[in-house]
Amino acid sequence: DLVMTQSPLSLPVTLGQPASISCRSSQSLVYSDGNTYLDWFQQRPGQSPRRLIYQISNRDSGVPDRFSGSGSGTDFTLKISRVEAEDVGVYYCMESTHWPYIFGQGTKLEIK
Amino acid sequence: EVQLVESGGGLVQPGGSLRLSCAASGVTFSDYSMDWVRQAPGKGLECVGRIRKKGSYYTTEYAASVKGRFTISRDDSKNSLYLQMNSLRTEDTAVYYCAGRWLGDWGQGTLVTVSS
Secondary structure: OOEEEEEEOEEEEEOOOEEEEEEEEEOOOEEEOOOOOOOEEEOOOOOOEEEEEEEEOOEEEOOOOOEEEEEEEEEEEEEEOOOOOHOOEEEEEOOOOOOOEEEOOEEEEEEE | OOOOEOOOOEOOOOOOEEEEEEEEEOOOHOOEEEEEEEOOOOOOOOEEEEEOOOHHHEEEOOOOOOOOOEEEEEEEHHOOOEEOOOOOOOHEEEEEEEEEEEOEEOOOOOOEOOOO
């Protein structure tokens, strides 16, 4: 079975500093149409998840440009250029190339 | 503005049944596949299942953990998505979210508690 592995699982960050989350897949996420279906979600405390990034690097509407996604094949990264207080929460990567779609374990971002 | 509103959650005994609903507005509901995703208390996210649109024959997919027990359906005339849950187990206890537009839109979730 496909496994999505995120690291770190806990990420204390000073306000204004950058943050980076890694997501690795046990199989290639390149679909037969040539696209790679790897998304990133943010879940703030007490809220529903919100998609930030789709297909590796495309920001959803309303997502600040301090969030960026990169990667290919099996290795992907979410970067926050300057962490703000509203970024506190859990971040998940998710693949939707293969069914069942699999989420990573989640990375809890907190302010140091 | 897209709104997805889940309802139907509650407390049910093991072996019981429950039907969740998700009402959509602000979006052409029939254009999209729809998903159910759940989150057990204090845990991560799990895709429960998906139903495709009419053009893809309303085909469905299910996670192995719910296959044969849960059924997803939709009524495009009512902009509504459903999750029929039978033979419920304690491990099905979770907040259930409906999501659309390839998980770009999410509801607020509805809590299902399976306990005696």
